[in-house]
Amino acid sequence: MAVIESIDVHKTYNPETIPVRAVDGISVSFDAGEFTAIVGPSGCGKTTFLNLIGGLEKPTQGKVLIDEKDISKLSIREMTDYRLHNIGFVFQAYNLIPVMSAYENVAFIMQLLKFTKKDIAERVEYLLRTMSVWDKRDERPNTLSGGQQQRVAVARALASKPKFILADEPTANLDSKSTGTLLDLMHHINETENTTIIFSTHDDRVMERARRLIQLDDGKIVKDEHKGA
Amino acid sequence: MIGRLAWRNVWRNRLRSLVVVLAIASGLFGTLFVAAISRGMIIRIVQSTIDNDISDLQIHSDKYVISEELIDVFPQSQLQAAIDKNAVLIDAYSFRVKVEAMATSANGSHQVTLLGIDKDAESRVTGIHDLVVEGTYFDTKTKLKEICVGRKLVEELEVRLGSKIVLSFADVEGDIMYESFKITGIYKSSNSEFDKINTYVLSDDLIPILKTGESNYHEAAFRISESALDQVYSSLHEELPGYEVMRWFEINKTLRAMSSMMDLFTFVMVLIVLIALIFGVINTMLMVVMERRKELGMLRALGMNNFSIGRMIVLETVLLGIIGSIVGNVLTYISVSWFGDRGIKYASAAEGLEQMGMGDTLYPELGAYTYIAITLLVLVTALIASIFPVRRVFRQNIAETLRN
Numbered sequence: 261m262a263v264i265e266s267i268d269v270h271k272t273y274n275p276e277t278i279p280v281r282a283v284d285g286i287s288v289s290f291d292a293g294e295f296t297a298i299v300g301p302s303g304c305g306k307t308t309f310l311n312l313i314g315g316l317e318k319p320t321q322g323k324v325l326i327d328e329k330d331i332s333k334l335s336i337r338e339m340t341d342y343r344l345h346n347i348g349f350v351f352q353a354y355n356l357i358p359v360m361s362a363y364e365n366v367a368f369i370m371q372l373l374k375f376t377k378k379d380i381a382e383r384v385e386y387l388l389r390t391m392s393v394w395d396k397r398d399e400r401p402n403t404l405s406g407g408q409q410q411r412v413a414v415a416r417a418l419a420s421k422p423k424f425i426l427a428d429e430p431t432a433n434l435d436s437k438s439t440g441t442l443l444d445l446m447h448h449i450n451e452t453e454n455t456t457i458i459f460s461t462h463d464d465r466v467m468e469r470a471r472r473l474i475q476l477d478d479g480k481i482v483k484d485e486h487k488g489a
Numbered sequence: 490m491i492g493r494l495a496w497r498n499v500w501r502n503r504l505r506s507l508v509v510v511l512a513i514a515s516g517l518f519g520t521l522f523v524a525a526i527s528r529g530m531i532i533r534i535v536q537s538t539i540d541n542d543i544s545d546l547q548i549h550s551d552k553y554v555i556s557e558e559l560i561d562v563f564p565q566s567q568l569q570a571a572i573d574k575n576a577v578l579i580d581a582y583s584f585r586v587k588v589e590a591m592a593t594s595a596n597g598s599h600q601v602t603l604l605g606i607d608k609d610a611e612s613r614v615t616g617i618h619d620l621v622v623e624g625t626y627f628d629t630k631t632k633l634k635e636i637c638v639g640r641k642l643v644e645e646l647e648v649r650l651g652s653k654i655v656l657s658f659a660d661v662e663g664d665i666m667y668e669s670f671k672i673t674g675i676y677k678s679s680n681s682e683f684d685k686i687n688t689y690v691l692s693d694d695l696i697p698i699l700k701t702g703e704s705n706y707h708e709a710a711f712r713i714s715e716s717a718l719d720q721v722y723s724s725l726h727e728e729l730p731g732y733e734v735m736r737w738f739e740i741n742k743t744l745r746a747m748s749s750m751m752d753l754f755t756f757v758m759v760l761i762v763l764i765a766l767i768f769g770v771i772n773t774m775l776m777v778v779m780e781r782r783k784e785l786g787m788l789r790a791l792g793m794n795n796f797s798i799g800r801m802i803v804l805e806t807v808l809l810g811i812i813g814s815i816v817g818n819v820l821t822y823i824s825v826s827w828f829g830d831r832g833i834k835y836a837s838a839a840e841g842l843e844q845m846g847m848g849d850t851l852y853p854e855l856g857a858y859t860y861i862a863i864t865l866l867v868l869v870t871a872l873i874a875s876i877f878p879v880r881r882v883f884r885q886n887i888a889e890t891l892r893n
Contacts, residue, residue, distance in 0.1 A: 311888045316891070337794060340789065349791060358501070358784070359497035360497070
């Protein structure tokens with residue numbers, strides 16, 4: 261069954277002045293446990309599409325269904341709550357909270373969700389150990405390497421056990437070793453926790469490891485390939 | 490969690506936060522210290538007027554209050570029962586006869602208020618005996634009638650200790666009396682105008698000349714603690730029909746008006762400083778949220794709701810306000826305590842200050858409630874100042890902030 265489904269989704273910026281069609285009628289669905297890469301040249305609408313299914317933007321037209329619920333009709337408050345409970349985000353620039361340690365960054369989302377201290381401690385330790393940054397738990401982001409920061413960011417995205425993770429070019433700032441490590445870890449999480457992971461990327465290394473490739477161009481899907489199929 | 494995050498955010502840019510804290514602290518310190526000086530001045534005027542002149546409460550006959558006729562005296566015995574009833578609450582009291590007179594020396598003359606007093610009773614009510622700078626307070630064995638006058642009058646009449654001056658005044662029958670007195674004491678209070686006008690003689694000397702009758706007085710003055718004042722006032726007011734019982738602020742309405750005006754002045758001054766601070770804090774916090782645009786967008790993307798984001802920014806602003814007001818209050822407290830004990834000599838305006846009854850030294854003073862009120866006002870200011878940055882954050886599009 262589809263966890264995420266977009267039905268004829270459009271997103272047009274500046275509709276009344278100089279319209280820019282960032283997403284132009286995308287209909288696609290993602291099943292639980294998928295490991296998908298959305299690829300395409302810069303400006304093809306990858307990030308906008310991730311924002312639409314992540315509830316960060318509302319479509320100009322069409323529907324985004326999560327578990328058959330149309331999230332484009334949710335209020336700002338409901339949307340925020342929905343993101344908190346259902347989605348993990350990983351950003352290209354890591355975007356960790358600079359005044360918090362690696363541990364606190366990961367625990368942050370769980371605290372927002374009012375997990376117990378014990379649950380937080382267990383989950384954060386598990387994730388940081390899985391991401392091989394447990395020894396860096398007390399350090400602040402500015403003392404970590406790019407790869408370490410991104411691993412902490414992935415741990416943060418997984419902290420609340422979200423239904424799916426949206427990763428916007430997560431390897432763009434990483435060297436090949438860090439990229440390999442990160443992809444291994446995300447594969448591991450995908451398999452062990454059955455978390456749906458959707459990347460946007462130009463990175464060939466990510467494309468190689470993805471089980472499904474969706475290629476966008478000018479806001480439209482031009483290719484949707486299931487590698488195992 | 491929000492509190493910890495806000496606290497750490499405050500110290501992210503230490504220099505900027507310190508500048509804001511110092512701006513708040515110096516604004517508060519400046520305002521409060523000026524307020525403390527003003528308050529000290531007013532308190533000194535009020536206190537010296539109460540201590541040396543009007544005391545805490547006075548009683549006159551109804552008629553005397555209207556026309557201040559010499560004849561409108563009251564017998565001490567009529568008041569004694571009411572006084573005895575409140576004896577526990579009354580610290581001291583003194584009966585006075587009072588007449589307007591002209592003091593004349595070989596070199597000049599000046600209008601004065603002549604007060605006939607009982608030396609011992611008056612010593613317990615007013616502080617004039619402590620202010621004697623030359624001679625004694627009616628302690629000489631001279632056969633002449635003694636008079637204690639202010640330093641300023643001595644200068645006006647160009648006389649000195651031991652000089653004789655002639656006082657002329659009307660008695661109860663309207664006859665002009667001329668009586669010679671020897672200056673045996675010269676006092677100097679913090680109010681040169683008071684010193685120029687108020688002269689003291691013994692009531693035993695004055696009453697026979699005035700012919701007001703033995704143990705008949707124009708005025709009874711009382712020292713009563715602040716806490717007991719209203720109670721004694723009510724009791725005496727009830728016990729003594731036909732008498733005008735007045736508390737110090739009813740006798741000298743200017744004193745209370747000055748005090749109220751000074752409170753208003755302080756409030757307006759604080760308000761102006763706080764309004765200026767609001768703009769400073771708004772400016773800083775707008776810079777802060779603009780700098781952290783992407784981070785705040787990320788927090789919202791992760792699921793931190795607007796209420797929590799708003800709470801965090803409000804807390805950051807309030808923390809700056811709290812730290813600023815603590816520093817400002819501590820600086821003020823130390824300065825007010827230091828100068829409150831030692832005083833600030835203001836030699837160049839000494840004469841003017843003395844004319845107003847403040848002496849030549851300013852003693853800053855500030856009540857605890859002022860510190861509390863100011864701190865609360867700063868918190869309100871910080872809350873108001875945080876509205877604008879919070880609104881700015883809420884208006885930002887999350888996806889756009891993340892793209893940037």
